[in-house]
Amino acid sequence: MKQLLISLTLLTASTNLASASNPFQSMMTHDRSNHIMITKEVKTSQNSIFFYAQRAAKQGNVQAKYDLAMMYALGKGVQKNPRKAFNLFHEAARKGHVAAKYCVAVNFEKGLGVKPQVELARYWYKLAAKAGYPQAMVKLANLKKLIKRQRGGAVYAAN
Numbered sequence: 001m002k003q004l005l006i007s008l009t010l011l012t013a014s015t016n017l018a019s020a021s022n023p024f025q026s027m028m029t030h031d032r033s034n035h036i037m038i039t040k041e042v043k044t045s046q047n048s049i050f051f052y053a054q055r056a057a058k059q060g061n062v063q064a065k066y067d068l069a070m071m072y073a074l075g076k077g078v079q080k081n082p083r084k085a086f087n088l089f090h091e092a093a094r095k096g097h098v099a100a101k102y103c104v105a106v107n108f109e110k111g112l113g114v115k116p117q118v119e120l121a122r123y124w125y126k127l128a129a130k131a132g133y134p135q136a137m138v139k140l141a142n143l144k145k146l147i148k149r150q151r152g153g154a155v156y157a158a159n
Contacts, residue, residue, distance in 0.1 A: 046077030086113030101128035
C-alpha cells in the first residue's frame with residue numbers, strides 16, 4: 001500500500017511539472033475527486049498504470065476510459081495522441097462522465113484531435129455545465145461572449 005501511495009504522489013508531482021500549454025494539464029490537478037485507482041499492490045510505473053487502465057476501459061469502465069484519454073492527451077505512459085484521446089473522451093462522455101464532457105468541449109474548441117468547431121464545443125460545454133462542472137460554466141459564458149463578438153454584437157438566441 002505504501003508503494004501505491006508513493007507512486008500516486010510521484011505521478012501527481014510529475015503531472016504538475018508538465019507543460020502548461022496543454023489544456024488538459026489543469027484537469028489532472030483539479031479532477032481527483034472521482035479518481036479511482038487500482039488498489040492492489042502492483043508496480044505502479046506509468047506503463048503498468050496504462051496497462052490496467054487499458055484493460056479496464058476494454059471492459060467498459062467509464063472512469064478508465066477517461067483516465068486512458070488523459071494519458072493520451074498528456075503523453076503520460078504512452079505517446080501523445082490527441083485523436084485517440086478525443087475518441088476515448090467522447091466514449092466516456094456519451095456514457096455520462098462529466099469531466100469527459102468538458103474535455104470533449106475543449107477538444108472541439110481548441111481543435112485537438114478533431115477539426116475546431118465552436119458550436120460543438122458550446123454544445124458539450126453546456127452538457128458539462130448542466131451536470132454541474134464549474135469550469136464548463138465559466139467556459140460556456142466566455143464562449144457566448146466570443147460568439148456574440150464574432151457576430152457583430154448580435155444576441156445569440158439559441159440556448
